[in-house]
Amino acid sequence: MLKLTQALLCAAAVSLSALAQAADPVIIKFAHVVAENTPKGQGAQMFKKLVEADPQLQGKVKVEVYPNSSLFGDGKEMEALLLGDVQMLAPSLAKFEHYNPQVQLFDLPFLFNDLAAVDRFQQGPQGKALLTSMEDKGIRGLAYWHNGLKQLSANKKVILPKDARGMKFRVQASSVLEAQFTEIRANPRKMSFAEVYQGLQAGTVNGTENTWSNYESQKVYEVQKYFTETNHGLIDYMVITNAKFWSGLPEDVRSELQVIIDKVTVEVNRQAEELNLASRQKIIDAKTSEIDPLTPEQRAQWREAMRPVWDKFSGQIGADLIKAADAANTAS
Numbered sequence: 001m002l003k004l005t006q007a008l009l010c011a012a013a014v015s016l017s018a019l020a021q022a023a024d025p026v027i028i029k030f031a032h033v034v035a036e037n038t039p040k041g042q043g044a045q046m047f048k049k050l051v052e053a054d055p056q057l058q059g060k061v062k063v064e065v066y067p068n069s070s071l072f073g074d075g076k077e078m079e080a081l082l083l084g085d086v087q088m089l090a091p092s093l094a095k096f097e098h099y100n101p102q103v104q105l106f107d108l109p110f111l112f113n114d115l116a117a118v119d120r121f122q123q124g125p126q127g128k129a130l131l132t133s134m135e136d137k138g139i140r141g142l143a144y145w146h147n148g149l150k151q152l153s154a155n156k157k158v159i160l161p162k163d164a165r166g167m168k169f170r171v172q173a174s175s176v177l178e179a180q181f182t183e184i185r186a187n188p189r190k191m192s193f194a195e196v197y198q199g200l201q202a203g204t205v206n207g208t209e210n211t212w213s214n215y216e217s218q219k220v221y222e223v224q225k226y227f228t229e230t231n232h233g234l235i236d237y238m239v240i241t242n243a244k245f246w247s248g249l250p251e252d253v254r255s256e257l258q259v260i261i262d263k264v265t266v267e268v269n270r271q272a273e274e275l276n277l278a279s280r281q282k283i284i285d286a287k288t289s290e291i292d293p294l295t296p297e298q299r300a301q302w303r304e305a306m307r308p309v310w311d312k313f314s315g316q317i318g319a320d321l322i323k324a325a326d327a328a329n330t331a332s
Contacts (some may be wrong), residue, residue, distance in 0.1 A: 030088040031066040036215040042178040045270040047294040050260045065135040074192035090237040094174035099134045101316040107176035109306040113329045121328040143265040145237040146272035154207035161305040170208040179309045216279035221289045
């Protein structure tokens with residue numbers, strides 16, 4: 001009888017322990033490298049807020065947001081995701097070339113005329129297929145978030161491609177982005193996002209490319225005298241999670257999280273353009289630098305000068321994929 005009692009007590013303890021463990025919420029650490037007042041930063045906070053307010057997820061999921069490289073920097077965040085040290089990231093699309101070279105499509109210069117064309121492609125079958133194309137590498141894409149179209153910054157006027165010759169431009173770690181500057185006989189320099197301000201201030205690099213919201217939030221206008229409004233490329237993010245973590249979630253939790261991500265995506269992409277326009281105006285108001293819009297003829301010169309980059313990477317990306325993305329510029 002004593003042994004039976006002990007066995008029952010042990011079983012009860014195990015059951016209570018299992019119940020306690022079952023009651024523990026799933027922790028989603030969402031890390032990113034930019035400021036909170038950027039499209040990505042606002043999107044991460046919106047995701048956290050909606051998850052916490054969702055009655056179906058209360059007590060089941062807790063979201064922790066780590067902005068400004070406070071948990072992992074540019075060079076470590078992908079490794080951290082694959083190791084399970086974070087559960088969600090939203091890296092720039094430039095970060096995926098080693099996992100699927102086709103994602104380099106989004107780095108091609110002057111591929112998309114505007115964000116409406118980007119939307120048409122990303123919401124189409126080819127764009128959606130890229131989200132799930134890296135599951136064998138442990139990465140599951142959940143959504144595309146806009147940051148915006150890129151502009152050039154420099155410590156001298158850069159109006160035409162020839163003006164950039166010999167200059168050192170900071171780039172993300174992307175073969176396509178390196179090639180676009182090499183094509184116009186400039187010198188690309190890989191540098192993490194957190195180091196850009198200091199690099200520009202110290203003269204390690206003479207210029208960079210980014211969106212208005214990133215320029216303004218990082219106060220790049222304090223260390224760059226000129227901005228050229230080129231709209232030459234895209235900085236978008238892919239919201240990703242660890243594929244094993246995602247597939248291991250209960251179906252009801254996983255589906256509700258996807259619903260929330262989809263809601264946040266609509267709002268992030270709606271706000272991104274507004275935020276960039278507001279940031280552009282703040283840079284003008286600071287009166288520390290000059291913004292030079294390009295004429296259609298000047299922009300055509302840039303596009304022609306960088307167009308060979310498309311051909312250079314067409315073998316890795318796929319000519320059909322490039323053609324589909326280009327076609328999104330004229331789709332109704």
